[in-house]
Amino acid sequence: MEFRYIIAGILVVVLITVIFLGFVTPLFPIAQNIINLSKNNVGFKSPSGLYGETPPSTVPQDVQVRSGGPVLTRPKIDVNYEHFGELNYADRSLSDVNKVVLHHTGDDNAAQTINTLKAKGLSVHYVVDRDGTIYYLVDETKTAFHCGCCRPSDTSCLNKYSNPPVCLEEHPVATNLDSIGIEIVNTGEYSDEYTEEQYSAINALVKDVAERWMIPLDDNHIVGHYEVTQGKWDPSPNFDWSRIGLADHVMLEDLGKTPPSWAGYP
Numbered sequence: 001m002e003f004r005y006i007i008a009g010i011l012v013v014v015l016i017t018v019i020f021l022g023f024v025t026p027l028f029p030i031a032q033n034i035i036n037l038s039k040n041n042v043g044f045k046s047p048s049g050l051y052g053e054t055p056p057s058t059v060p061q062d063v064q065v066r067s068g069g070p071v072l073t074r075p076k077i078d079v080n081y082e083h084f085g086e087l088n089y090a091d092r093s094l095s096d097v098n099k100v101v102l103h104h105t106g107d108d109n110a111a112q113t114i115n116t117l118k119a120k121g122l123s124v125h126y127v128v129d130r131d132g133t134i135y136y137l138v139d140e141t142k143t144a145f146h147c148g149c150c151r152p153s154d155t156s157c158l159n160k161y162s163n164p165p166v167c168l169e170e171h172p173v174a175t176n177l178d179s180i181g182i183e184i185v186n187t188g189e190y191s192d193e194y195t196e197e198q199y200s201a202i203n204a205l206v207k208d209v210a211e212r213w214m215i216p217l218d219d220n221h222i223v224g225h226y227e228v229t230q231g232k233w234d235p236s237p238n239f240d241w242s243r244i245g246l247a248d249h250v251m252l253e254d255l256g257k258t259p260p261s262w263a264g265y266p
């Protein structure tokens with residue numbers, strides 16, 4: 001009797017082993033694939049292999065489609081997503097986006113810039129800090145409020161503000177709707193040089209944006225706020241356009257403008 005139970009026990013163990021190997025082993029390649037996939041996703045290496053850092057869940061979609069073809073809307077370079085989505089934005093048509101507008105912030109650190117933008121209800125897509133850190137704040141697919149102005153003929157717009165920002169021309173070279181805005185942390189003073197880290201970061205960022213959005217890297221598509229709005233003089237004359245490959249870019253003085261006297265330019 002005892003022996004039969006032992007044999008039965010052995011048969012049960014063998015049976016369980018066979019079932020286990022028969023059903024579970026074929027799953028191993030799948031499990032292996034899942035492990036491989038999650039390994040790839042750790043670096044957010046997309047199928048096209050374009051990403052670096054692991055961004056939080058609020059980052060924009062990888063690719064969006066506009067007329068003219070798909071456009072990558074997530075930077076390929078390293079950016080800081082810490083304050084992403086915290087600033088005001090509005091919808092816009094992706095097919096309109098074909099400019100980059102550069103600014104200086106008027107202060108000396110990105111944290112203060114971000115606070116000021118929040119307090120004023122303004123926004124910008126990127127802020128480049130003194131140390132070259134690039135803060136990505138507003139999804140490139142959305143309108144940010146960084147260079148808007150009223151056309152000289154638009155009385156309803158002009159009447160809306162006590163001190164309206166008036167466009168330099170009836171058809172400004174860039175608008176909030178068609179541009180991606182980059183604020184560079186700089187006080188604007190003559191004594192305040194843009195840092196090497198900033199030039200390096202701006203260079204990389206402008207190239208990255210231009211490449212992904214198919215924006216020509218030329219003087220008509222990469223512009224300064226001073227070219228858009230009357231009374232604006234940013235980025236300050238200290239900004240060296242040749243450092244982003246635009247050595248012949250129109251300067252503040254070419255437009256008959258001067259920095260405010262407090263900025264200390266000779």
Ligand SMILES: [Zn+2]
Nearest residue numbers: 103104225234
């Ligand atoms: Zn500006």
